[in-house]
Every structure is written in C-alpha cells, then in structure tokens.
Amino acid sequence: MTTLLIFIIVLFVAVAMWQMVKIFDLAQVGASNNQVATDKDNTFNGYMMIGFLIFIYAITIASFVYLGDLPLMSNAASEHGPELDNLMIISMVIIFIVQTITQFLLHYFAYKYKGEKGRKALFYADNNTLEAIWTVIPVIVLAGLIIYGLFTWNDIMNIDESEDPMIVELYAQQFNWKARYGGDDNVLGKANVRLIDLDRANILGIDEDDPNAQDDVIVTELHLPVGRPVLFKMRSQDVLHSAYMPHFRAQMNCVPGMVTQFGFTPTITTAEMRQNPDIQDKVANINALRLERKAEIEEAGQDLNYQFDYLLLCNKICGKSHYNMQMKIVVETQEEFDAWIAEQKTFPNSLNK
Amino acid sequence: MSATADTHAHDDHDVHHHKETFVTKYIFSQDHKMIAKQYLITGTIMGVIGVLMSIMFRMQIAWPEQPNVLFEALLGKWAPEGVMDADIYLALVTIHGTIMVFFVLTAGLSGTFSNLLIPLQIGARDMASGFLNMISYWLFFVSSVVMIISLFVEAGPAAAGWTIYPPLSALPMAQGGSGMGMTLWLVSMAIFIASSLLGSLNYIVTVINLRTKGMSMTRLPLTIWAFFVTAVIGVISFPVLLSAALLLIMDRSFGTSFFLSDIFIQGEVLHYQGGSPVLFEHLFWFLGHPEVYIVLLPALGITSEIIATNSRKPIFGYRAMVASILAIAFLSTIVWGHHMFISGMNPFLGSVFTFTTLLIAIPSAVKAFNYITTLWKGNLQMNPAMLFSIGLVSTFITGGLTGIILGDSALDINVHDTYFVVAHFHLVMGISALYGMFAGIYHWFPRMFGRMLNKNLGYLHFWVTAICAYGVFFPMHFIGMAGLPRRYYTNSNFPLFDDTANANVVITMFAIVGGIFQLVFLYNFFVSIFYGKKAEQNPWKSNTLEWTAPVKHMHGNWPGEIPHVYRWSYDYSKPGHDEDFVPQNVPMKDGEEELHH
C-alpha cells in the first residue's frame, strides 16, 4: 500500500517535472535572453527571498507546534538534569534570537537591494569599527556560555566519591545490556573477558575467586533507588556501545579494554513520572497514534498500549541490531529496591555447577 | 601593499601546440581545465549514487520494514521481498556519508574548482606540475571505482559508519560489512588520500610560485585564498587519517593490537591486548574535523567571489575575511575532541575542547556578518549562482548556530549521536558546501564549456532545493531533541519515539522531492554542454583574470603574454569609473587610488 503510494508520488512528481522542463524550454525559444539575470528576474527572485524568509519562520513555528514538547529540555529525572536543561534553554533562546535576526537581514537585503539596470552599488569595502563590533559581541556571548558550560560539565563529570554512591556496572555486548550490582559491600568483583566461561554461565567474565564478587548481582533490568547517587562503571566485551539514558541526561561510551564511568542521582521514581501531566499527555498522544497503526503493531508482537518507562538505549553504532539494544530502567523507593534486589540471585548462585 | 613581482618561467615561451590526440586531450590530460571537468563529472556521478542511497534509507525510516519496489530493484538479495535488511541499512548510511564527504564535496568540489580557478585566477599557464595533477585525478578515479566495487562484495559493503570506529570495523565477525567490504573501503580511502595529497601540494606550490606580475597575496581573490588554505589543512591532516587507516589494516590483517584489547565475540576470546579504540577516535577526528573545513572553505571562497560580483560591490572586509579563513584553519586543527566528549577520555580534555570549539564560532560569525553587509546597498544580480550563494549563507547560519550546543561538552552529553547532530552537520557542511558547489557550477559553466546554463531551470532548481533542504533538515533538530538516536534501522522498537514517526514521513517526502529535482540540474547541465546559449567572454562582468582568457580549449590559457595585474579583484562600482566593474588587468588611472585597506 505504502509502496504503491510512494510509487505514485514519484511518478507524479516526475511527470510534473517533465512538464515544467518543457515549459521552461519553450519559454526560452525566441526570447533574446542570454541567460543572465534581467531586472524581471531580479524582482521575481527578490520577492521569492521574502517568501523564503516566511517559509523559514513557518517551518520553525510548525516544528515547535508539532514537535515542541522537547523531552530533552524538560522533566529531567536526575539531580544535575535541571541545571543542564537550563543551559540548554539559554543556548536555544540565544540561537533563536540570532537566527531570526540574521535570516531576516540576509533575505531582506536580498529583496531590498535587488538589481536594477542603471543603478550603481555603494562602494563600501571595509569598516574596522563594524568588524570589531561583530567580533566582540560573539566573544562576550560565547565567553558567558563557555563559563556556564564548563561549570556544569565539571559538576557532572567529577563524581564525589565521598557521597558513597551505589556502584553499578553496565555491561554491553552485541546486542544487549546487563547490569551488575556490588552487593552488600558495594564493591564489584574483578572481571575480565578472558574469564568468560559460557558453559558455567559466567557471561561477564567475573573472577570466581574474588571475595568481592561473591555478593555481586547480575540483572537484565536496571533498578535504582530514588535519591541515592549512582556511579556507573561501563564495560563492553566486543565493540563500542554507548549507554544513553536520555531522561537522566546521561550518556557514556562503553569501550572494550577499559572501564568508563558516569554518575548521577535519580530524583523521580517511575511511578511519580507516570503521574506527571506532561508525560501523561505524551503517553496519551503516543497511544492514540499507536491505535491508528493497530494491525501493524500487533503483527509485530508488541503491546498496543504504551506505558511510560525510563530507558537505557545503545547510542553508538554496534552492528546489525544496534537499533534494538535497550534495557528498561526502574526508579523506585529504597524499600522497593531492597525488596527487589533481595529476590535476585547472587553471582555464585547464578553459575551452572 | 607590497607587490611581489613573481618571475614567471612560462612567460616568454610561446604557447606550444603539441599534437593532441583524443587520449591526451580527454583522458590522460595534463591540462588543468580538462582535469577540472574530469573531477566534476566523476564527482557528479558519485553524488547521484550518494543521494540515491540517502533516499533509500530515508524511505526505510519513514516506512519501516515495508516492501518497496525501489529496494527490490536496487538492493537485490539485501531486500528479500522488497524489505530492506538491517545490515544494508547501515551500509547505505556508511557509504552515503563517505561518498558525500570525500568523493563529492572534497574531490568533486575542491578538485573541480581549485583546478579550474587557481591557474586562471592567479594568471598561470597551468598547475606547477601537470603530470602530478593528472596522477592525482586518476588516483581519485581508481579510488571511486574501488569504492563502487565494494558495494558488490558478497558479505556486504562497509557498514560501520563513515567514522569506521574499531573494533566494529576491525572484526569481520562483528558485522558482515567488516570483512571484504571494509578492506576495500580502506584501500579506496588510502588511494583517495594519496590523490588528495598530490592535488593539495600542487595547489600550494602553484599559488606560491606562479602568480602573474602584480598578483600579490593581498590581491588574490578570496577563492584562491580559500583553496590555498584548504590545501594546507589537507596536507596537515590527511596523512593522519592515512596512518589511522594503515594501523587499522594491520590490526585487521596482521594481528597487531593498536586499537583493540580484551575482546570476546562470537563465543571466543581474541588475542588482542593493550590497544585502544579511543586512540583511533583521536586519529580519525584529527582529520575528521579539519575535513569539514576542507569541505566548507572552498565553498565559502566561491561564494565570496560570486556574492561580490553579483552584488556589484567589493566583498566587505577583505582583510577580515582572509584573517577568518586563517583563524578557522588554525583552530580547526585543535578542536577535534568535541566529537569525543563522551568517548571515555579525560573530562578535563573535554573542557579544553569546549573552549577551542566555541572560539571557532567567532571567525565563522565574522564571515557571516561580512556576507550580509556585502549585500547591503548592493545592486544584486539574481543569477542562479547568486541564489545558491545566498542560500549558502542562510544554511551556514542555521547549521552553524547549533554548533554552539554541540560544542558545549555538557550539552553534548544529551544530544550526542542523535538526529540533532545529523541536522547540524548536514546544514552547516553538507548543504552549505553543496550550495557552494552548485553556485560554482552555475557561475563558471560558461568558463568551462563556453555555453550558458539555462537560468530558468536554475531558478527552479534552486528554489525547490532550498525548500526541500530546510524541509528535510530543520525538523530533524526537533526529532533529535526528543532523543532519537541516529543510525537506527527502525524506531519501531521504541514506542517512546512514536510521536516522531509522522515527522519522519514528512522529512522523507521532502527528501524524495528534493532528490528528484536534482534531475532538473542534471538535465540542464548535460544538455547545456552541447546546446546551451553561447557564452560571452565575460558574462557576469567580473573582475577576475579567468574571464580574460579565451574559452576555446587551449593549452597555456592565454595566447601571447599573461595579463599583468594592477589592482585587487573587488573594484566593483568604484567611484571614478563609468562601468561598475574594473578588471584586475586594467591599469590604475592617473591619480586613481586604492579605496580599500
């Protein structure tokens, strides 16, 4: 059906184009033009410039109307999130002001000074004051953004170990995620891919003799207690992956041969987030859209009804199924978390004997 | 202003007419004008392939896993029953990116216009070495052929992204495309780099040594400044990519561990130990970032020339323009880390790269403001080349501004590798450079082929392209701001992103229409070569030297003596002259003064 639709559109456009080519060709016959713009062309294209300016503004407005909920700028679910969102909003506002003004000047001048036979342009080769003005203004604005940005960056990346963060390993492999908790001692047992033993189901290559590994817990769904700092230690066993947790404004690559890290403090539980009016609107909208595609979705074996969940996505190209490498994240109260983790098998118990 | 009088080895030997055979004239030509055409045609063919690929993978994104006759026809076994396979999706994205960046906008753009314009605008008989120039083109040709052959490899073409990060690109068992396909990709790129280096060295030497009498560096048109500096950046950074490629080949074929360590894949542990993929990222982006300026600067140079000519005004702030080209060139070599904020490198390095990156916004802003001021109080001749140049300034601003977000390490955490990035780099380098290339073609077509392109078709081409380019890439920012990752074969496994699905359909529609309308250009181009209106000697009333040379194919560019240069190239609408242009080879009148600094 869609194929047919595309095909018809393509055909239609092709025919339309052919027609236009013909018309332009005919229009040329007999006209004594040598293919250099005349006053008529200048006027026509001058007006088109204004039209185009309006188009740019219109597509900006349309994008805001249809795609403007910008989930990456609101409802952050981590402690550093709102600060980052703030920086993002400030940058965006500056960008939109500059964009609006400069595009206006560019297209308006293109219209205003469209050529006329016999008029002479102004010989205006340079002006150091102007040059200085538009060097200094960007310098000031950018200096502000750089300083703000660097403070935010340092805040996020320098993890304060004295806050006793919960240590969680994120382990990536083509094409799924595992998470490992340090257990009661909050220390991860040593691991290396050379210790992987599939027969014994030691898939993360953990050193079975390491005392710290005895209470480690390996899971396929990431649970986090709300309000407690987490420090993620990322590993990958095969190719590059990237642990992207957009709701928490968090991302870090997983690199074979080294351990990378990223830390944050979740501030909103999954249950609370589901009650958030913005999120409810978004979910309702998505479910309405899914209803339109009911047959397709059920055929693919998915749940028709979407419910909000935090997600961990792979965001570094890693091979064929890169597009489906995800893990659910549940943020819950400390009690819920304790109850959940008590139910999980510890590492020694998860091994095949 | 100092006037360097360059001695000129060619000056007094008469233009010799060797007997030119078909082969020496059209195939193994050493004439820079013919080589420029060869680059242009090869680049155009690669461009058609690259655009076709983008349309195919856009269709997959809009209508995921739907059967499509186009896929069935073009992808064969990679689209069983017309449904695109996930492996080939990544391969299409990879090869599209590679072709567009290197084959179309590096070789196709620089190769065409540096070759055509450097000798003609500085007043030289040809490049410093016609022979190396010929070799450079043929290496480019061979690398294009190898790249195309790689599309037909049994296990599929390279599919690790145009950035080919190892280990994905290093391990054949990680991905079908990392076998023979990747080998050919690397071979093709190694040959490409050799070609690019030969070309660049030639451009540098020619600009330094072969300027005609009176053509001091401060009288060079900005086009030449841009090509010259681009060549310098290329010579500095391409060798680094070559070494990265060679080390990767060693890891792949000879078991070394430059980029690999501790890998367990497909049930076995590999022997690699001690290398790091992060090292590869550094080497790659040491070229990769300057590369975007290698793509962009020539386009900006071309536009500077075209905007001045068609505004009938001097370019505003010539010296500031040269200074910003130099500043951009310098800074472009110390910002590569902004592609690696979350690669696992030390966060302190991230701070440094944020600083240098936002610095580079300053010369870029200066350039944009200078373009706008050049239009002010001009007498704008809206030729198609002028439209594309104005279009370039527009997309350069839109795309450049979002760099402020991506260059900020803190903000990049969030939008890294999302469609926000795709939107940013397509506007600021892809579309801008493409516009620069189109502008150059419309402007210098008469110089190349002695005929004019049809202007009405040019208008049609520009306006549809301009609308579609924004239609495709503007909404992508917003999809990216919703967190949608790039390089995903389909988003249907993430209900979270379902509300971006309709936008993706609209984007694809714009892409299809925009793609199809490039046929208008191709039609205009190929038909006009043979049937276009005959061009006058100087159709745009331009000041630069290329318009003083006869159009007829002739080795040595000028019959008789090379014109001498008495002024800069921007004396448009200069007070005291009747005409609104004064070519560079017109001597100063008695008492005439330079009115610029």
Ligand code: HEM
């Ligand atoms: C016909 C117009 C074009 C369309 C519709 C288009 C579309 C796209 C899209 C949607 C992607 C992202 C795919 C993904 O990440 O999943 C992409 C990737 C890319 N495009 Fe384009 N593009 C076009 C022209 C260009 C041009 C002119 C350039 C020149 C710089 C270019 C360079 C690239 C590069 C470097 C990539 C990244 C490839 C990768 O991820 O490895 N494209 N293109």
Ligand SMILES: [Cu+2]
């Ligand atoms: Cu992945």
Ligand SMILES: [Cu+2]
């Ligand atoms: Cu860069």
